[in-house]
Amino acid sequence: MPSLEIIAQDNNRCGEGPIWDAAQDRLIWNDLNSSLVFQYVPATSAKSVISRNLNAAGIALNYDGNLVFAGMTGLHLWLAQDNYQTIAAEHDGETLIFNDILADPQGRLYAGTYYWNEKEMERPGKLYRIDSDGSIYVMDEGIELSNGLGLSPDNRTLYYADSTARRIYAYDVSPKTGDLSHRRVFIQVPLSEGLPDGLTVDAEGYVWSAQWYGSQVVRYDPEGRVERRIELPVAQVTSVAFGGPDLADLYITSAAESWPAWPNPYAPSGYHPDKVELGGSLYRLSLDIQGKAEHYAKFESE
Numbered sequence: 001m002p003s004l005e006i007i008a009q010d011n012n013r014c015g016e017g018p019i020w021d022a023a024q025d026r027l028i029w030n031d032l033n034s035s036l037v038f039q040y041v042p043a044t045s046a047k048s049v050i051s052r053n054l055n056a057a058g059i060a061l062n063y064d065g066n067l068v069f070a071g072m073t074g075l076h077l078w079l080a081q082d083n084y085q086t087i088a089a090e091h092d093g094e095t096l097i098f099n100d101i102l103a104d105p106q107g108r109l110y111a112g113t114y115y116w117n118e119k120e121m122e123r124p125g126k127l128y129r130i131d132s133d134g135s136i137y138v139m140d141e142g143i144e145l146s147n148g149l150g151l152s153p154d155n156r157t158l159y160y161a162d163s164t165a166r167r168i169y170a171y172d173v174s175p176k177t178g179d180l181s182h183r184r185v186f187i188q189v190p191l192s193e194g195l196p197d198g199l200t201v202d203a204e205g206y207v208w209s210a211q212w213y214g215s216q217v218v219r220y221d222p223e224g225r226v227e228r229r230i231e232l233p234v235a236q237v238t239s240v241a242f243g244g245p246d247l248a249d250l251y252i253t254s255a256a257e258s259w260p261a262w263p264n265p266y267a268p269s270g271y272h273p274d275k276v277e278l279g280g281s282l283y284r285l286s287l288d289i290q291g292k293a294e295h296y297a298k299f300e301s302e
Helices: none
Strands: 005-009 015-021 026-031 036-041 046-052 058-061 067-071 074-080 083-088 098-103 109-113 121-123 125-130 136-143 146-151 157-162 167-173 180-188 195-201 207-212 216-220 226-231 237-243 249-254 281-286
Touching: 005 036, 015 058, 015 195, 015 249, 015 281, 026 058, 026 237, 026 249, 058 098, 067 098, 067 109, 074 098, 098 146, 109 136, 109 146, 109 157, 125 146, 136 167, 136 180, 146 207, 157 195, 167 195, 180 207, 207 249, 216 237
Parallel strands: 015 237, 146 195, 195 237
Antiparallel strands: 005 281, 015 026, 026 036, 036 046, 058 067, 067 074, 074 083, 098 109, 109 125, 125 136, 146 157, 157 167, 167 180, 195 207, 207 216, 207 237, 216 226, 237 249, 249 281
């Protein structure tokens, strides 16, 4: 197995949302708890902060070269520092606090909401579809903690992690409308492991899931069987994305802060935040497996 590299050591409080921008040969990711968004350019090893103060949990590429940020203040088309347009901040009277987001081939977005305080869920979240004209549709409800999203290579299956339920769901996707149906449990993560956090899908249709508390990334085959585990030296593994010129580099984010407040019922037996290395760095692992390019959102700037 190739060695794991540390690419950035910024002690991210909650590194999240990695996505590869092939047009600019860069990786973009965020520190959710610090409202920072970073970029890393492998060709020069240059790293910089591209956005401050606008909270971002999920990030998508927009077709025009801009970015879409989703977080505590809703969904925004980000143009530059202090220059963004709000696409959605509420729906049917409910404030939209987003976590991960994902664009589909038509430029629509899937986005999950969550409503937690430091200790517990205040109310269930939902999975939404936001079309390019800003129309919002509820795709699913009763979600404990919305997290990673990914599409199969044929774009006919959507994977969606509900972290504290310890589940990754699979849905059938209507390519024409983007509607979802036939929800089923793709993975029920056992209590002995961490929580399923961010995820991605490779070119072979295998699902890669980062495990919060779990010190690992797990690769599942299309039937939901464990194909491999990649161990990390930190407990709070948050998300994954393929990048690089051949999409064969796996980038892995992590978090320096534990969550929720300790003690809690969500961690595996034996876990204690004071007895592990939590995380905070960005890692890279070169593989002989290719990822697939993410789709672009299609929102128009004013």
